[in-house]
Amino acid sequence: xxxxxxxxxxxxxxxxxxxxxxxxxxxxxxxxxxxxxxxxxxxxxxxxxxxxxxxxxxxxxxxxxxxxxxxxxxxxxxxxxxxxxxxxxxxxxxxxxxxxxxxxxxxxxxxxxxxxxxxxxxxxxxxxxxxxxxxxxxxxxxxxxxxxxxxxxxxxxxxxxxxxxxxxxxxxxxxxxxxxxxxxxxxxxxxxxxxxxxxxxxxxxxxxxxxxxxxxxxxxxxxxxxxxxxxxxxxxxxxxxxxxxxxxxxxxxxxxxxxxxxxxxxxxxxxxxxxxxxxxxxxxxxxxxxxxxxxxxxxxxxxxxxxxxxxxxxxxxxxxxxxxxxxxxxxxxxxxxxxxxxxxxxxxxxxxxxxxxxxxxxxxxxxxxxxxxxxxxxxxxxxxxxxxxxxxxxxxxxxxxxxxxxxxxx
Numbered sequence: 001x002x003x004x005x006x007x008x009x010x011x012x013x014x015x016x017x018x019x020x021x022x023x024x025x026x027x028x029x030x031x032x033x034x035x036x037x038x039x040x041x042x043x044x045x046x047x048x049x050x051x052x053x054x055x056x057x058x059x060x061x062x063x064x065x066x067x068x069x070x071x072x073x074x075x076x077x078x079x080x081x082x083x084x085x086x087x088x089x090x091x092x093x094x095x096x097x098x099x100x101x102x103x104x105x106x107x108x109x110x111x112x113x114x115x116x117x118x119x120x121x122x123x124x125x126x127x128x129x130x131x132x133x134x135x136x137x138x139x140x141x142x143x144x145x146x147x148x149x150x151x152x153x154x155x156x157x158x159x160x161x162x163x164x165x166x167x168x169x170x171x172x173x174x175x176x177x178x179x180x181x182x183x184x185x186x187x188x189x190x191x192x193x194x195x196x197x198x199x200x201x202x203x204x205x206x207x208x209x210x211x212x213x214x215x216x217x218x219x220x221x222x223x224x225x226x227x228x229x230x231x232x233x234x235x236x237x238x239x240x241x242x243x244x245x246x247x248x249x250x251x252x253x254x255x256x257x258x259x260x261x262x263x264x265x266x267x268x269x270x271x272x273x274x275x276x277x278x279x280x281x282x283x284x285x286x287x288x289x290x291x292x293x294x295x296x297x298x299x300x301x302x303x304x305x306x307x308x309x310x311x312x313x314x315x316x317x318x319x320x321x322x323x324x325x326x327x328x329x330x331x332x333x334x335x336x337x338x339x340x341x342x343x344x345x346x347x348x349x350x351x352x353x354x355x356x357x358x359x360x361x362x363x364x365x366x367x368x369x370x371x372x373x374x375x376x377x378x379x380x381x382x383x384x385x386x387x388x389x390x391x392x393x394x395x396x397x398x399x400x401x402x403x404x405x406x407x408x409x410x
Contacts, residue, residue: 004293005139011305011354013289022137022144024286029305032334036303037285038125041149044174044281048166050121050151055103057127058094066259067102068195070095072228078129078144096129101229101278104152105260108274113264118274119155119163125285126150140290147285153277154262157207160252163277164211164233167250170281171235178292179300182238183248185217188225195229196255204252205231229255230278237291245291251278298355298377302398304334308390309351310372311338313363320367324360324387331391352377360390 008014013030016023026034042052058080064070069077079092097103104122113120127147136142153163175183187208190201208231212219219233226232235248253276256262263271282288292299301307308328312321325337336356338347344361351359352375360372361382372390374383385393 002294002297003139004141004290007293007297007355013305016139020145021134022132022142024140024143024145032305033289033299033303034285036305037282037288038147040177041125041174041282041285044170045123045149045151048121048170050123053104053107053122053124055097055100055107055124055126057129058096059102060094061092063102064095067105067256068228068259069098069102072193072195073098076130076132078131097126098128098130099148099278100124100126100128100150101152101256101276102260104150105256105262105276108154108262109260113154113274115156115264115266115272118264119153119159121151121153123149123151140284140286143284143286146287149280149282149285151279151281153279154257154264154274155277156272157275160207160275160277161211161214164208164250165215167233167248167277167279167281168215168217168235171248174281175237178303179296180237184236184238184244185212185219186222186225186234186236186246187212187219188222188227188232188234190226190231191224191228193228194226196258200254200258201231204254207252208233208250227251227278229253232278243295247283247288247291248281249279249283253278298357301357301394304355304357306336306354306356307334307394308358308360309336309338309356310360310362311344311347311351313344313361316364317362317367321362324362324372327387328391328394331395333391333394348375358394 008030011029012027013033014024014026017025045052061070064077077098078096080094080096081092107122108120125147127145128150129145132142132144137144155163171183187205189205194201209219212233230251230253232249232251234246236244236246238244257273257276262274262276264274266272292303310321310325312318321337325335328335338351340347340350342350348359348361355377357377359375361375362372366372366384371384371386374385374390
C-alpha cells in the first residue's frame with residue numbers, strides 16, 4: 001500500500017505547511033499533473049454538452065441564508081467580513097463558497113430561459129473552502145481548500161433519467177481512462193435536517209431509483225445520508241487493491257429551484273419550474289490525485305508530469321541529448337533534460353525515484369547512430385531504439401491510453 005504524501009515528496013509534486021492546514025502548496029510538476037487532469041475533464045464535459053463557467057469565490061451571507069446553507073451547513077463555512085472598529089469583532093458579511101450551487105443559480109437566472117434551451121448544462125472547476133475540523137485533515141483525502149468538477153444541470157422532469165444516464169456513462173468512461181474498471185452505486189436518502197416537503201423528496205428519490213433500475217445498475221440505499229436539499233447517487237470506485245473510494249455524485253434537487261423562483265417558458269408559453277441536478281464525476285481533483293498515487297504508485301504515461309527524461313552520459317553527448325529533448329518536446333512529449341552534475345548511474349537512480357516512466361540515456365555511440373538507450377520504470381534491462389521509433393511508440397502509448405469511447409449526448 002502506498003502513501004500519497006510520500007510519493008508526492010519523491011516526485012516533488014506538492015507539500016503542506018502548518019500556516020495553511022488542509023491546503024496544498026503545488027510545485028511545478030504537481031501543478032502540471034493537476035492541469036493534465038483538468039484539461040482531460042474539460043474535454044469530457046464539453047463532449048457531453050456542458051458549458052464551462054466561472055463564479056466568484058466569495059458570496060454574500062444573504063445568498064447563503066436564502067439557499068439554506070447558512071442554517072444547514074454553517075459549521076463548515078469560512079466567513080469573510082469587515083472588522084468592527086470599536087469592538088474588533090468580525091461582521092460576517094460574506095462566506096467563501098463551500099460549493100457552487102447558488103452561483104450557478106445566479107447564472108441561470110441572468111436571462112429569460114426557454115424550453116428550447118433545455119437542458120442547460122453548466123460546469124466549473126470551482127475552488128471551494130470547507131472548515132473541516134483539524135483532526136479530520138488527511139493529506140489530499142480531506143482538505144479545507146480544494147477544487148471540484150462542479151456541474152449543474154437545469155432541465156425538465158422528463159429529462160432527469162437521460163441526464164442520470166449521461167452522468168453514469170461519463171463516470172464509466174472517465175474511471176476506465178484512469179485505470180479503474182469497477183464502481184459501485186449508493187443512493188443517499190433524505191436526512192433529518194432538510195429542505196422541502198416529503199412529496200418533493202419522494203419524487204426526487206424515486207427519480208434516482210427509477211434511473212438506476214432502468215439502466216440495470218445495482219445499488220444500495222443509505223437512509224439519512226442525502227444532502228439537505230436533495231437525495232443523491234454516490235459513486236465509489238474500487239482500485240486494484242480492492243479499496244473503495246467515494247468520488248462521483250449526482251443529486252436531484254426540486255428545492256433550490258423553488259427557493260430561488262427559477263423558471264423557463266414551456267412549449268405552451270407558460271412559466272414552469274426546472275429541476276436542478278448537481279453533479280461531479282471526480283469530486284475533489286486533489287483527492288482524485290491522492291487516490292491515483294496510492295492506487296498506482298507511479299502514474300501511467302499519459303498522466304506523468306514528465307514522460308521522458310533525457311540523460312547524457314558525458315559532455316560529449318550533451319548536444320545529442322539536447323536535440324533529442326527538443327525533438328520530443330516539439331512533438332508534444334513532456335520532457336526533462338537531466339542536467340545534474342552526477343554519474344549516469346546516479347542520474348538514472350534519481351530519475352526513477354521520481355517515478356518518471358521513461359529515461360533516454362545517450363552517449364557518443366547513440367549520438368553517432370541517431371538512437372537512444374531506453375530504460376523503463378519497473379522493467380529491468382534497456383533497449384536501444386531510434387529516435388523516430390521512440391516518437392512513434394510514445395504517440396501510440398498515449399493515444400491507446402485515451403482511446404475511450406465518448407458517447408453522444410442526445
